[in-house]
Amino acid sequence: MKTLITTLFTVTLFIISLNKPCLAQQTTAAASTTTGATYSLTVVISNVNNRSGKLYVGLANSKASFDGESIQRKTIDVPASGEITTVFEGLTAGRYAIRLFQDLNGNQKMDFSGQMPNEPFGFSNVAMLMGPPDFDQSSLELTENKSIRIRVMEM
Numbered sequence: 001m002k003t004l005i006t007t008l009f010t011v012t013l014f015i016i017s018l019n020k021p022c023l024a025q026q027t028t029a030a031a032s033t034t035t036g037a038t039y040s041l042t043v044v045i046s047n048v049n050n051r052s053g054k055l056y057v058g059l060a061n062s063k064a065s066f067d068g069e070s071i072q073r074k075t076i077d078v079p080a081s082g083e084i085t086t087v088f089e090g091l092t093a094g095r096y097a098i099r100l101f102q103d104l105n106g107n108q109k110m111d112f113s114g115q116m117p118n119e120p121f122g123f124s125n126v127a128m129l130m131g132p133p134d135f136d137q138s139s140l141e142l143t144e145n146k147s148i149r150i151r152v153m154e155m
Helices: 002-018 023-035 063-067
Strands: 039-046 054-060 072-077 084-091 094-103 121-123 140-142 146-151
Touching: 039 054, 039 094, 054 063, 054 084, 072 084, 084 094, 094 146, 121 146, 140 146
Parallel strands: 039 146
Antiparallel strands: 039 084, 054 072, 054 094, 094 121, 094 140
16 A cells, blocks of 8 residues: 555656656746847748738737737738748747738638638647637747748638
């Protein structure tokens, strides 16, 4: 019985340690906060098939800002050709997610046909959808300057 309790205690401590950042991560995060270090997140948007309208790109740093008001937003006129790049700057170390949509009719909002998006859209870290992604599925860890790619999807 004593061995079983010791084993359970050891496994529990191991599982708890998996949920904590390692000392190096804690030091890096603390250093960036202390030194005021900030990073940039470059977003490269591809597969923009309809070459009209505007792209609305939102940056989130929590479930609340992913589901609601973004902490930073960019509005981009869709160019006639090529990939589209935008940069979010001055970001502290942490978790971030990107969501975007292409406004084809100029009403500055994502249109739906029933529950399905009627305009092109995209999310960081999501290539295929089985329903709307959440912050955890879309987020990435930012501890240095980073570049990501988002492929625009259409329904």
